[in-house]
Amino acid sequence: MAGYRARGDLPATSTSAEAPGEFHYGNELVEYIRKTHDAHFSIEVACYPEVHPQAADPDTDFANFARKVRAGADCALTQYFFNADAYFDFTERCAKAGIGIPVIPGVMPITNFAQLVRFSDACGADIPRWIRRRLEQLQADKPALLDFGLDVVTRLCETLLRGGAPGLHFYTLNQSEPTLRLWQNLGLPAPV
Numbered sequence: 235m236a237g238y239r240a241r242g243d244l245p246a247t248s249t250s251a252e253a254p255g256e257f258h259y260g261n262e263l264v265e266y267i268r269k270t271h272d273a274h275f276s277i278e279v280a281c282y283p284e285v286h287p288q289a290a291d292p293d294t295d296f297a298n299f300a301r302k303v304r305a306g307a308d309c310a311l312t313q314y315f316f317n318a319d320a321y322f323d324f325t326e327r328c329a330k331a332g333i334g335i336p337v338i339p340g341v342m343p344i345t346n347f348a349q350l351v352r353f354s355d356a357c358g359a360d361i362p363r364w365i366r367r368r369l370e371q372l373q374a375d376k377p378a379l380l381d382f383g384l385d386v387v388t389r390l391c392e393t394l395l396r397g398g399a400p401g402l403h404f405y406t407l408n409q410s411e412p413t414l415r416l417w418q419n420l421g422l423p424a425p426v
């Protein structure tokens with residue numbers, strides 16, 4: 235949709251909290267697409283099981299998500315996380331609120347300690363202390379870090395799938411190999 239933009243992430247150079255474009259909130263864009271194009275698009279929206287870093291509090295964050303769903307979202311993709319309990323708590327809140335769209339967990343393979351810390355700090359994703367400490371210890375040993383990361387994220391994915399997650403959304407960061415290794419570890423059918 236050329237010319238239309240929901241807030242999304244503000245550019246790094248932005249000094250204003252004011253969102254660029256015609257729409258200030260994601261629910262406004264979802265509502266516009268539904269009204270003007272009805273079912274021609276499947277609309278997937280973002281959600282944050284660990285709470286958006288700019289949200290005033292968890293309830294406000296959840297209310298913002300619910301507005302996007304009520305506006306016509308078909309599915310939600312979560313920000314990546316490493317704590318399955320955060321996802322399951324979020325989906326329980328959805329069920330209690332009558333939100334029935336699929337909520338697909340976001341998963342990011344661990345490939346680089348410094349990059350992971352930087353991204354996680356920016357998006358509000360928690361790196362559990364035990365993972366952070368082990369990654370700190372392994373950061374100079376790339377193969378060991380990759381193996382540890384693969385094991386951690388494989389267990390996370392297995393837990394999510396066993397717990398009823400409708401699928402997995404991989405944040406690959408343009409690196410297919412770690413995601414393919416994870417896919418193989420999970421024993422999933424070969425991607426088409």
